[in-house]
Amino acid sequence: MNNIVKTNYFVNELMCEKNIEQAIDCEINLPDYCGDISRVLQCFAFPNITSSSVMAERISIEGTTLVRLLYVSEGEIFSYEQNCPFSAQVDISCTSVGAALELSTSLQYVNCRAASSRRAEVHGAFVINAKLTSCNKKEVIDKINDDNMQIRRDTITACSASGNAYSLINVNQVVDIGTAKSQIKSILRNVAFADIIETKQVYNKILVKGELIIKTLYKSEDETLESIENNLPFSQILDVEGVDEDSTVDLKAELTSLEIAVKPTALGNMSLMDIEAVIMVNACSYNCIDFPVLKDAYSTVCESKCSFRNVEVDRIISSVSESFVHSFNINLNGSIIKAIDVWCEQIKSTSKYENGELCFSGSLSGFVLYEDNNNELKLKEEKSEYCFKKSFSDITNAKCSPSVKITGCDYTLTENGVDIRVKIKISAVIFEKCNEKVVEDIVLGDSPLKKSSSLIIYYAKAGDELWDIARHFGTTVDKIMAENDLESDTINNSEPLMIWS
Secondary structure, three states: OOOEEEEEEEEEEEEEEEEEEEEEEEEEEOOOOOOOOOEEEEEEEEEEEEEEEEOOOEEEEEEEEEEEEEEEEOOEEEEEEEEEEEEEEEEOOOOOOOOEEEEEEEEEEEEEEEOOOOEEEEEEEEEEEEEEEEEEEEEEEEEEOOOOEEEEEEEEEEEEEEEEEEEEEEEEEEEEOOOOOOOEEEEEEEEEEEEEEEEEEEOOEEEEEEEEEEEEEEEEOOOOEEEEEEEEEEEEEEEOOOOOOOOEEEEEEEEEEEEEEEEOOOOOOOOEEEEEEEEEEEEEEEEEEEEEEEEEEEEOOEEEEEEEEEEEEEEEEEEEEEEEEEEEEEEOOOOEEEEEEEEEEEEEEEEEEEOOEEEEEEEEEEEEEEEEOOOOEEEEEEEEEEEEEEEOOOOOOEEOOOEEEEEEEEEEEOOOEEEEEEEEEEEEEEEEEEEEEEEEEEEEEEEEOOOOOOEEEEEEOOOOEHHHHHHHHOOOHHHHHHHOOOOOOEOOOOEEEEEEO
């Protein structure tokens, strides 16, 4: 038909999702200030993405894997860290401008072998998940400019990605631990995460304020182990095209690198921590729009036939930023004398909607560094599964890409081991994926409708819609309502209707 008027709408479409396996192969040669390796306690690997770019045919990714070796030398615990760079490329076939790239890493395994007292060989693997989403323009029929056509229109509410951006934030600060803490001999372990505290949106810009929380375990000059926590503020203005005060913004902040060097004060005390960190902040803004669509149509003068298609759109349900506590036990068979350090690290996280609930689930590893009955240093690892559920009513399909972080960990010694309580924070924008049936095309026949000039009495049932009745008799809803003094286009009670066809 030449009288069809179309309108545009925008939909978020997954262009590609690929997993790329990366190998971890490095050799650690201990510097002179580290003791010889008597026994390896554990080797850890933390892959971090530092930069990425999307081109017409590929995604380029750069990053570093922090390898941490925890070992014992003549009864004394040592830790050594080394950064191993990596790069990856993902072949794609996406020509969309402004596609949003979401990257995440998942450690598969890491093994370490002491080749000598001064050298260790590390082998492992991790997976990079690359997800590319694009906001693409589509067309739907809005209306038909023909007096003989009866149309049923509706308005669909949908959200689309209006802009995305990422920024690297450098956090550099020298912290004095003061005289209340023992002087630092060496750092054994750092646990850190970036937490977004406040955001403010203006036209095409987002102001982000947050904190970098660092928990450090160190060995003092008298060979005791102590811990200290530092909270460092950060802020950044992100340029995000299309964002405004009414936009919903999905913000993620991830620590990509952390280096802490111990330095002396002017008096020679080893109590200064020179902290250098890089935080990657990703922002994706969504704007809600209403657009008209044609749900049905028919002609009052000739035969007509509509073809339909499904329009798939996303709708924002809500935003989640909640913390919960997950508890589990590490059994040491009663062999523990003293817990030196207890911490947790996240392995993976997923989200799944089922039976009206969105379940955020995943696994983490708990670690206990302790002295056993023989005064020997031991490290025990235990994996644990967690699940946090959020209920949503009146929806059929919820989805999200959550940010899951371990924000705290405490423990209680028991007769046989350690009870661990992990505080986990989940942040996410929740979407509902909806399908709407709309008219794709309409074909008019050559033959006119067969009509009579007689009055027809039609016995309508409760719940019948006048649209279906009018279509059947080749008339209009307005005529039926006028002839029968009806105020609603749905029949409330069974009644006869007068229809002139």
